[in-house]
Amino acid sequence: MRKKILFAPFAALMALSPLLAQQSPEKAHPGPATIVDAAPADDWKTISARDLLVMNLAPDATGQTRRVIIQLMPPPFSQGWIDNIRKLAATKFWDGTSINRVQDNYVVQWGDAGYDNPESGAIAQKKLPEDLATIPESAYEVTVAQYDQFMENEKRAADPGYRQWEERDPYSEYAQFLEGWPIASSGDGDEARLWPVHCYGTVGVGRNMSPDTGTGAELYAVIGRAPRHLDRNIAVVGRVIEGIEHLSSLRRGKGQLGFYADAEKRVPIRSIRMGDSLPEAEQPQFEYLDSMSTTFAKYTDARANRRDPFFITPAGGADICNIPVPVRRVKGDE
C-alpha cells in the first residue's frame, strides 16, 4: 500500500521514517504513515483526470522517460488561470518548449518566456492562443462568498487537532486544509479572505511586474523551502503529485536566477496534456486523503506530535507545508 502512496506521502511518509533505514513497530503510537495506510477506502477521494496536467520531458541521459503529473486546484481557487492552462494544453502550446530555469532551493520554471527577459536568453517564444483571459490580481484571493461551499470544512477546522498548529502560521491568521489543499486565511466574517499557499511541489504562474498576473503559459514548481512570501503575490494553480524528482534533481542553471545560460542545457518538453485528453487506458488515476476525514485528523495530529518509536520529543505543532496531503496512484504505471 505504501508503495502506491505518492507525492506528499512519498515525501511525507518517508519523512516520518527514522533517518536510519531500519523500520520499527508502532504498537503504542502509530506514525502518520501507518495511520494513512490504515485509512478506510471511503476516506480517499478521486482526483478527476480532467484536473491532471501530464508533462512528458525528453528522456534523461540514460534514456529514462521523465513524466511529471500535476493536479490543478479545485474551484473557487485560481480558476481563471486554470481555464487558460486547459486551453494551452488543448492547443499543445507547451510541446517543443523547455524547462528554462532551475534555481536551487527555489523553483523549476518552464514554458513561455517571451516577455522582456534578458536572463532567459534566446528562448523560443511561441504564439499564445488569442482567447486567453487576463486575470485580475484580486483573484489571488477568494472571498467568503466564493468559499461558502467549504464552510462545513471550516467548522471542522475548529477541531483542537487542527488548531494547535493552524493558529501559529506566520503568514496568515489561520491556515487549514480545504478539499485536500493547504489554504491560508485572514479576516473575519464578510471580510475574510482565503488563498492557496506555496509549499514544496506547488505549481504557480510566472508573471511580469504588477499589474501583470501571467497567463499560465509559463509555470513553475517549488523545489525548496516553502516560499510563502509569494502567497497572494502570484497565482497558485496546482501541485506536482508524481515525478517531481524529474524536476528537483535537474542540474541547476548557472545564469541569473538559475536560468540556463547555455541554451543546450534546457530540458525539452515533449508534451503537456490534460489527463482526460489521453486515451482512456492511459489516463492516470489518483486519490487524495479527504481532509475532512477522521483519518486525516489523526494524520495531522500525528504530524504535529510525533510519538512513533524514532521520536523522543513531539513538537506540539506543525507548519501547514509540513503536513502534506496524502495522494496515491490507483491506476496506471508510475
Next chain:
Amino acid sequence: MRKKILFAPFAALMALSPLLAQQSPEKAHPGPATIVDAAPADDWKTISARDLLVMNLAPDATGQTRRVIIQLMPPPFSQGWIDNIRKLAATKFWDGTSINRVQDNYVVQWGDAGYDNPESGAIAQKKLPEDLATIPESAYEVTVAQYDQFMENEKRAADPGYRQWEERDPYSEYAQFLEGWPIASSGDGDEARLWPVHCYGTVGVGRNMSPDTGTGAELYAVIGRAPRHLDRNIAVVGRVIEGIEHLSSLRRGKGQLGFYADAEKRVPIRSIRMGDSLPEAEQPQFEYLDSMSTTFAKYTDARANRRDPFFITPAGGADICNIPVPVRRVKGDE
C-alpha cells in the same frame, strides 16, 4: 557583491527576486538582497576555517568537480558531536565512503552506515575511531546557563522587527537568531531551553533508535521542506554554505527511504577535511551577516514584509527557515 554572497543568500537573495528574470529598481523599498548588499563591512563576521568541513565528491559524469562546504555550529550547541566530527575528519574516516541515500524533499545522507541497516545494502563499514564520545539526548537542547553568553542577543530579539514572526513559530514558543543561527526556544527563566532548528541545508547526525544519538560518522543534509519535527530528536551540527546543489541535484535513490538500491549509484566521497587542515592558500574563508546588526534587523523585516517592486501583498511575517542568514565567500575559489 551579490555574486559573492552564497548559501542562504544564493537561495534567499534569489528567492527575493521576481519570478521573471528582469530586475527592477528598488528606490522606495529596498528588497532583502539590496539591504544585504549595502551592509557595512563591520556587519559581517568571519567564519573560522576551523569550523568548516570541506567535502570533495568524485567528479560528476561531465568531469565537473563537486565540493560541498559545511559550517559547523558554534558553542554551546552540539559540541559533543562536533568534537567527534573533528576527530573523524582528522582520521580521514570519510575518505572512500559514499553518499548512500538521496530522498526527494528530505535528505542526502552519507558516511557510516554500519549499524543494522537492511535498506542500505552492502555499504562498506569502516572502523570508527575508538575515542569517539557518546553524547546524551539531553545535548539536543541547551540550557539557559549554557546560553548565558547569548543573553545580549536575546534582549535584542525583543525588537519588534523580530517578534512579528518569532512568536508564530509552530514548533516552539520562540524562535530567533543567535550568532547567525536559527534557534528555537521554549520555557522561561531557568526552565528555558534552546535548540537549533532543521531548515533547508541543515546538516545533522544520523542515528539509530533512542537512546542512540549517533556518533557523527553518518551525516545528512536537508534538501527539501524544513523537517522541523526532527528538532530536538536528532543532533543538528551545521549547515551547507557552499555547493549544496551537488547534493540536492543528485539522482534520487530508488530503495527504501531513498537509499540507492544499486550500489553503483552511490556517489563516492574522495575526502572530507576540516578547513584549517588544508594548506593555508587553500583554506576557504567565509563571513556571515551578524544577526545582531542593524542590517540584519532590516533584512528580517524585509523578508517578512516584502515591499520591493515585484510584490503587491507583504506577508507580515516569515518562517524562521525562510529568513536564511546571509553567508558569503571572501577568499578562494567557489
